[in-house]
Amino acid sequence: MRRKVTYDRNNKSREEVLAARKRNEEIRLKRKSRLTEEQKREIIEGYNGLDTVIHFANKYGKSRQGIYKVLWKAGIDTSKQNSRRKSICENCKKEVFKVKSQLRRYYKHHFCDYRCYYQWLNRNEKENPLIMSRYGSMKARTLVRQYFCLLRKNIVHHENRNQNDNRLENLRVFRDVGDHVRYHRDYDVEPIWDGRDPYGRRKKLHDRKRKVCLKRNLE
């Protein structure tokens, strides 16, 4: 007679197996339980706004398919082409249509295209500190290029964390995003360029490669 296997293969204790089984059963029951009319209304309203299906699935312990079923029953078209929402371009005040995910990502400001975005940036440089800091880091990159062959993947870091403080001694260059993050997390990482000693040991390399470098940066 074959013995019925009640234990997991991965050497789990009986208690662990039982606990896992109980958890699974709970999830199953939760998935089986029906959504109330109020919850359904909330899902429909949320979906017509910017909420995601996955958000509701996690909230009510349902599968995504279950949430979609609620939406379909209410006659909502969930295809991507029909999920565009109307918004207004921050620059020229024209109507623009964006996919929901785009609206979520660029939640604050929407634009027709890059031209509108840059026009708006220039106009709001002073009022918007966040944009201003972005501008500051662009200025820093331009500045560093006068001393060092900056590649696209290199990161310019502001030592006192002030993106608008572009004094040379406040600037460092890190090889890539990884090195930069490691530096912020207090790992022992050396910058590949140091504003305290802008010419430093890399002067020769810089002079030799300056032409190549300028060309590469213009590309």
Ligand SMILES: [Zn+2]
């Ligand atoms: Zn526009």
Ligand SMILES: [Zn+2]
């Ligand atoms: Zn940094």
